[in-house]
Amino acid sequence: DAGVTQSPTHLIKTRGQQVTLRCSPKSGHDTVSWYQQALGQGPQFIFQYYEEEERQRGNFPDRFSGHQFPNYSSELNVNALLLGDSALYLCASSFRGGGGIEQFFGPGTRLTVL
Amino acid sequence: KNQVEQSPQSLIILEGKNCTLQCNYTVSPFSNLRWYKQDTGRGPVSLTIMTFSENTKSNGRYTATLDADTKQSSLHITASQLSDSASYICVVSLNTGGFKTIFGAGTRLFVKA
Numbered sequence: 001d002a003g004v005t006q007s008p009t010h011l012i013k014t015r016g017q018q019v020t021l022r023c024s025p026k027s028g029h030d031t032v033s034w035y036q037q038a039l040g041q042g043p044q045f046i047f048q049y050y051e052e053e054e055r056q057r058g059n060f061p062d063r064f065s066g067h068q069f070p071n072y073s074s075e076l077n078v079n080a081l082l083l084g085d086s087a088l089y090l091c092a093s094s095f096r097g098g099g100g101i102e103q104f105f106g107p108g109t110r111l112t113v114l
Numbered sequence: 115k116n117q118v119e120q121s122p123q124s125l126i127i128l129e130g131k132n133c134t135l136q137c138n139y140t141v142s143p144f145s146n147l148r149w150y151k152q153d154t155g156r157g158p159v160s161l162t163i164m165t166f167s168e169n170t171k172s173n174g175r176y177t178a179t180l181d182a183d184t185k186q187s188s189l190h191i192t193a194s195q196l197s198d199s200a201s202y203i204c205v206v207s208l209n210t211g212g213f214k215t216i217f218g219a220g221t222r223l224f225v226k227a
Contacts, residue, residue, distance in 0.1 A: 042218055088155065103160070105157035106157050
């Protein structure tokens with residue numbers, strides 16, 4: 001079991017560009033959550049996907065959007081990048097039937113916006 | 115307001131020493147509390163999970179306690195090792211029928227030889 005995987009590991013973009021980050025959940029998990037973690041801060045919840053629909057959303061603008069595929073993998077898209085979007089983006093998966101109590105995190109994607 | 119506050123913000127200890135990290139929360143209705151260890155630039159790794167009815171949980175040299183009455187949790191690390199240097203994040207989930215998780219800002223632990 002590869003656990004939660006994310007790609008790419010690192011990414012450098014310029015202001016105004018668009019980016020897509022990818023996540024594959026742990027085997028047996030059906031729910032994917034995305035978090036943004038600025039340097040020295042705790043993760044901030046962006047949104048959660050289950051059954052290919054966005055179920056919950058944190059306090060993030062519409063520039064942040066996502067998608068979940070039938071195989072439970074997920075993408076995070078960010079449009080019109082700002083310098084403040086530079087952060088570690090974490091994906092976490094869980095099994096909704098288990099109450100979603102235990103989340104497993106991926107290694108993260110480090111996004112740098114210049 | 116649902117909040118999770120951790121203290122201290124950072125901590126430096128000598129290898130072999132014990133330490134205790136604190137987590138206070140004002141989250142309701144409470145579902146569970148988790149402690150994660152996060153190495154720099156990596157994803158968090160779960161250490162312990164506690165529900166309302168549990169007041170202590172151990173994972174090797176890590177022992178977490180939970181006082182649901184005072185809404186406080188602690189993570190005790192015994193006989194620290196250099197590899198314990200990391201951020202320790204307290205996470206509280208709400209029992210709202212949907213998904214709601216509040217993350218603390220973390221405690222940065224430095225273990226020195």
